[in-house]
Amino acid sequence: MRSDLQASLDAEVKLMGRSNCQKLVEKYKDEKEMKLSAILLLEVFERAGNSINRYLQSDAYNVRIRMVRDRD
Numbered sequence: 001m002r003s004d005l006q007a008s009l010d011a012e013v014k015l016m017g018r019s020n021c022q023k024l025v026e027k028y029k030d031e032k033e034m035k036l037s038a039i040l041l042l043e044v045f046e047r048a049g050n051s052i053n054r055y056l057q058s059d060a061y062n063v064r065i066r067m068v069r070d071r072d
Contacts, residue, residue, distance in 0.1 A: 001042075005035045 012028035015021040055061055 001039060005032065008032045008035065
């Protein structure tokens with residue numbers, strides 16, 4: 001993902017000075033924004049997953065599981 005982002009940035013920078021390539025520059029800017037958003041979402045999912053994993057490993061979760069089992 002990061003190498004794709006770097007490739008888009010490199011292409012965008014190379015084309016910036018050319019007046020006849022503005023549509024391509026916009027395309028690369030849009031790609032860059034999408035990739036940055038995807039990286040941000042992956043970071044959010046990773047953090048959420050880590051938090052969920054910590055909770056599932058916690059004593060509070062295990063106590064609740066035992067309480068549910070004991071009720072049945």
